Amino acid sequence: MTYIVLECHSSYAVLLDEEGRFWKAANLQYSVGQTVTDPFLMRETREKPTPVMRRLGAVVMAAAACLLVFFGSRYYYTNVQSYTSIYLSINPEVQIELNRQGEVVRLHGENADGEALLAGYDGRGKDKVTVADELIDRAIDMGFLSDGGEVSFYIDAPDEAIFRDYGVELRTAITEHLDGRITIVIEITNTRTSETPSDSTPDQTTAASAQSTTNAPQSAGTQNQTAAQSQDEPGQNTSPPQTAAPAPETQTPATQPPQTAAQTGGRTDYGDDDWDDNDDDDDANDENDDWDDDNDDWNDDDDDREEDDD
Amino acid sequence: MHLENDILHEVEAAKESDRAADRLIQAYLPFIKAETAKFLRRPPIEGQDDELSIALMAFHEAIHGYSRLRGAFLRYAAMLIRSRLIDYSRREKKHSGVLSIDAKDREEEQSLAETLSSPEDFAESGALREATRQEIEELRQQMEDFGVSLSDVADNCPKQRRTLDACRKALSYAHDHSELMEEFLRTKRLPLTALSEGSGAERKTLERHRKYLVALLLIHTNGYEIIRGHIKQVLKGGEAQ
Numbered sequence: 001m002t003y004i005v006l007e008c009h010s011s012y013a014v015l016l017d018e019e020g021r022f023w024k025a026a027n028l029q030y031s032v033g034q035t036v037t038d039p040f041l042m043r044e045t046r047e048k049p050t051p052v053m054r055r056l057g058a059v060v061m062a063a064a065a066c067l068l069v070f071f072g073s074r075y076y077y078t079n080v081q082s083y084t085s086i087y088l089s090i091n092p093e094v095q096i097e098l099n100r101q102g103e104v105v106r107l108h109g110e111n112a113d114g115e116a117l118l119a120g121y122d123g124r125g126k127d128k129v130t131v132a133d134e135l136i137d138r139a140i141d142m143g144f145l146s147d148g149g150e151v152s153f154y155i156d157a158p159d160e161a162i163f164r165d166y167g168v169e170l171r172t173a174i175t176e177h178l179d180g181r182i183t184i185v186i187e188i189t190n191t192r193t194s195e196t197p198s199d200s201t202p203d204q205t206t207a208a209s210a211q212s213t214t215n216a217p218q219s220a221g222t223q224n225q226t227a228a229q230s231q232d233e234p235g236q237n238t239s240p241p242q243t244a245a246p247a248p249e250t251q252t253p254a255t256q257p258p259q260t261a262a263q264t265g266g267r268t269d270y271g272d273d274d275w276d277d278n279d280d281d282d283d284a285n286d287e288n289d290d291w292d293d294d295n296d297d298w299n300d301d302d303d304d305r306e307e308d309d310d
Numbered sequence: 311m312h313l314e315n316d317i318l319h320e321v322e323a324a325k326e327s328d329r330a331a332d333r334l335i336q337a338y339l340p341f342i343k344a345e346t347a348k349f350l351r352r353p354p355i356e357g358q359d360d361e362l363s364i365a366l367m368a369f370h371e372a373i374h375g376y377s378r379l380r381g382a383f384l385r386y387a388a389m390l391i392r393s394r395l396i397d398y399s400r401r402e403k404k405h406s407g408v409l410s411i412d413a414k415d416r417e418e419e420q421s422l423a424e425t426l427s428s429p430e431d432f433a434e435s436g437a438l439r440e441a442t443r444q445e446i447e448e449l450r451q452q453m454e455d456f457g458v459s460l461s462d463v464a465d466n467c468p469k470q471r472r473t474l475d476a477c478r479k480a481l482s483y484a485h486d487h488s489e490l491m492e493e494f495l496r497t498k499r500l501p502l503t504a505l506s507e508g509s510g511a512e513r514k515t516l517e518r519h520r521k522y523l524v525a526l527l528l529i530h531t532n533g534y535e536i537i538r539g540h541i542k543q544v545l546k547g548g549e550a551q
């Protein structure tokens with residue numbers, strides 16, 4: 001193949017081959033009109049435009065990957081990761097791990113009876129109250145819990161509000177669930193308080209109506225007493241459970257769930273403390289009102305300026 | 311950072327204009343020589359070392375092939391220069407012991423072909439070259455009237471066989487229909503619709519290689535016998551012997 005040199009530049013030459021193709025090549029001391037046979041042709045290094053769809057596809061894939069990571073991590077953080085633990089203590093000891101939604105993510109038997117209680121049971125994905133009701137039913141069916149028995153919930157929650165909400169919820173629901181069936185004592189304890197056993201007086205509720213008839217089978221000698229329970233208390237700084245005997249209501253420390261009267265069908269009354277908390281909110285609202293007032297003053301200034309413009 | 315931005319502006323300007331490209335190359339000639347020297351392990355000699363010409367061509371390639379995604383321009387250019395020098399070196403090794411007939415004698419500044427030829431042949435070849443040069447100059451000027459440069463045509467020329475054949479078909483159709491050529495010379499515009507419909511080539515293909523078609527049609531008007539003789543196979547649609 002021969003080439004005619006058509007044009008010479010400092011950094012390249014333009015050649016014409018015998019097939020009518022024009023080329024840029026290294027200018028190896030060429031002169032215009034010269035015929036050459038062995039040029040060093042320039043390569044096509046232009047960045048070829050990526051097809052729009054391929055580029056779009058890459059962007060979509062990258063965005064999808066980011067979203068997957070983001071929502072995946074959010075999902076894990078919200079739904080899978082353990083956020084609160086509730087230790088159900090009858091005599092079987094069971095740890096119930098909850099996610100941020102209050103749904104059960106894991107169940108552990110903390111002792112042999114606990115493992116027996118959980119055998120064949122899958123409470124994952126269910127609400128804590130549902131699981132608590134079902135485990136109590138299983139405990140009754142398996143003879144772990146009977147009339148006069150005690151159920152303790154030790155709640156290990158990251159903040160007071162969650163402990164309080166969960167405690168009220170459990171107490172209310174279980175009372176209703178067992179209404180007319182058996183009489184038990186429900187105990188709710190915050191595992192994170194540093195109260196000594198003498199100081200802490202966890203709430204006690206008699207979760208029963210005046211009726212004492214039981215629907216669940218009872219087996220003799222299976223009533224669990226507090227002595228047995230206190231041996232396996234989970235968590236730190238836990239208050240040892242009180243006696244199972246129904247006791248008059250005791251004063252509730254501020255960190256405890258509100259006291260319950262449980263006089264009528266196991267319903268839980270809200271204590272005054274709750275209303276006190278609401279007062280704090282009122283104060284916050286008042287501050288907001290002040291801020292609004294400040295805004296009004298600012299608005300007034302604007303009006304003044306408008307008048308000046310006129 | 312400021313220097314890098316300046317270079318980027320100059321590179322972008324050089325992509326659009328041959329003059330700007332030449333200015334940029336001249337400005338960075340010391341850089342190009344330095345990169346060549348790294349390869350040769352000695353300073354290159356202008357007018358003598360082909361490697362310097364290769365490096366200059368590679369720098370030109372870098373200007374047109376550069377985008378910010380490739381990183382710093384000078385680093386990219388250095389990489390390309392080295393790459394091309396290696397290619398050249400390998401090619402020369404293949405042909406080692408074989409002297410190019412076009413190679414110029416350093417003292418006489420004549421190519422080997424010219425040295426080997428008889429005085430009569432030399433005079434004829436000299437005249438031929440001069441005639442060729444004049445034809446090329448005329449073609450270049452006429453192409454300017456159409457807003458096309460030889461460099462543009464080289465950039466716009468189809469490289470794939472299929473596309474080249476499509477352009478040849480269009481040329482052949484125009485050649486057979488003189489009214490189209492007259493219209494082309496008069497309006498200084500390509501009759502793309504007529505060429506596409508008549509030759510069967512896709513209009514989009516012809517549009518994409520418009521500048522090349524302008525050069526091809528002009529070469530096949532009167533006055534460019536030498537150049538036309540060089541590409542004698544084009545109209546016939548066959549490959550060069």
